[in-house]
Amino acid sequence: MTFRPLLLTFATAWCLGIPQSALAQPGSEPPAPATRLVQSIPAETDLADPALPFAKDVWVDLVRGARTSIDAAEFYVTSRPGSALEPVLVELEKAGARGVKVRFLLSSKMLDQDPASVARLRHIPGAQVRSFDLAGVSRGILHAKYFVVDGQVAFLGSQNFDWRALEHIHELGVRTSDARIVTRLAQLFAVDWTFAGTGKLPDLPTPAPVSARPQVELVASPPFLTPKDIRPSIEALVELIAQAKQTVRVQLLTYSPVAGQDRFWPVLDDALRAAAVRGVKVRLLVSDWVLGGRALPHLKALALIPNLEVKVAPIPEAKEGHIPYARTIHSKYLVVDETHLVLGTSNWEESYFTDSRNIELIFRDSPLAAQAARIHDRLWTSRYAFALDPAKVYEKRKVD
Structure with a gap:
């Protein structure tokens, strides 16, 4: 490596916040x-x-x-x-x-x-x-x-x-070890640690607006407990689905547009439907915990929409017998066009975005998105997943 490329490499690393010790040297393994x-x-x-x-x-x-x-x-x-x-x-x-x-x-x-x-x-x-x-x-x-x-x-x-x-x-x-994520997580932990100790909501001043979306972004819920320079998760999810041009892949434990006892919460439902209507191939993969639940008729309705497929993934019991609250799919992620990934902790139900502390990470134009798409495809095409039949009556799965 000559002096000039080495200098450029160190300069680039400094701008990205990567320690020089992490840079590969001639003959060494890449970081x-x-x-x-x-x-x-x-x-x-x-x-x-x-x-x-x-x-x-x-x-x-x-x-x-x-x-x-x-x-x-x-x-x-x-x-x-x-x-x-x-x-x-x-x-x-x-x-x-x-x-x-x-x-x-x-x-x-x-x-x-x-x-x-x-x-x-x-x-x-x-x-x-x-x-x-x-x-x-x-x-x-x-x-x-x-x-x-x-x-x-x-x-x-x-x-x-x-x-x-x-x-x-x-x-x-x-x-x-990305400082853009670690710093944000530490910031949120400090907010929540103080709240847990005092029971008082923090004072959250409004920051200056940001014009461009960063390549790596942390978003969170609920809005009343989140610093104002961190976007609400639901806003980011809807925005990314609206930007999809070819494919949307989703994997969740549960999905429901039913909120509370008697309200319809169509925010994510509308986003998925709109994507399918404009020709985007949407694949929604959920656990068998949805079978027998109030959201099942709504999932069946989604399955009737052209370009929108819904599959359920039961995991067989372990050899040792029934394990309560296990043998299921619990991952929570969205892949858009195999280039953007949202990975986090929220099931897609209203309360997770409005009332509870949850966090999502967004990776734009990232190889992580293609990896997540591969994980989704492996389960989607596996013997564990089946297409939801709108005409079929399903028995509720034993969870506890």
């Missing part, structure tokens, strides 16, 4: 990508993507590498002896013992899921655990799932802090 997709796959299935790491390994690696701090926001925690979450909890205990500052936010409505594991978090040396309770301001919950390590690297995805999410559920997340 790892700043952001990677991370999968969880139900055991005893053939749905794993051979190119992607598993969350159970990535989590252990991230916690083991912590030197100063681990900030985690999780819907809940639940483990069992010998499960894939046990090594993660062990590494958290080791991190606390070596002086790493550990802070955990947990949803107040889910603390009773596994009191022993909650107590285990509280007993990590020096750890702080706070309950996140929105009851005073909305009907929502803390539904985001992420952690930030040393203020330098983070994980966000559909995986709850649950042994089942690592072993028996189809999930998708990202491991990232």
Whole structure:
């Protein structure tokens, strides 16, 4: 490498915020990508993507590498002896013992899921655990799932802090050292940590308007708890679907335009229908948790629209027998034209966008989108997925 190209490389890295130590030197391995997709796959299935790491390994690696701090926001925690979450909890205990500052936010409505594991978090040396309770301001919950390590690297995805999410559920997340994401996640954690401690909504000043959409963007819900320079997730989702020219792929646990007891919430329904009407090929893949639910007639209606296909993906029971709240698809992502990816923590129902803390990451013109499209196609064409029949009566699936 000559002096001039080397100088340009370092200059480019400085502009992007990439440390010079991460640059490949002559004869060395190229640096790892700043952001990677991370999968969880139900055991005893053939749905794993051979190119992607598993969350159970990535989590252990991230916690083991912590030197100063681990900030985690999780819907809940639940483990069992010998499960894939046990090594993660062990590494958290080791991190606390070596002086790493550990802070955990947990949803107040889910603390009773596994009191022993909650107590285990509280007993990590020096750890702080706070309950996140929105009851005073909305009907929502803390539904985001992420952690930030040393203020330098983070994980966000559909995986709850649950042994089942690592072993028996189809999930998708990202491991990232991209400062544009990590800084935003740390900012949101600070807001939520303070709210959990005081119960008071933060003062959120209005920032200067931004004219262009960034290539990497963090969006969030609910608006009343989110800094004003972070866009609402629902706004970003509708905008991206409206920009689709060829294909839209969606994978979710649940989808529903029914809000509350008696209201119709057509925001995302209208966006998908409009895309299909203008000729975009729309594929909506949902879990079998929707069978027997109030949204099922609306999903059947979507399946009647030209260019709009709806499939349901049941995952067979494990050999050990029924596992409550498992053996399902739980990933939450949107791929537009195989170039743009939105990956996050929201099911597509109104309350996730208006009442609860959720986070989505947008990657525009990114190779991650093609990877996510490949994951969607693998499940879409697998033996686990079937086309929703508008004329068929379905039995409700046993969940708990």
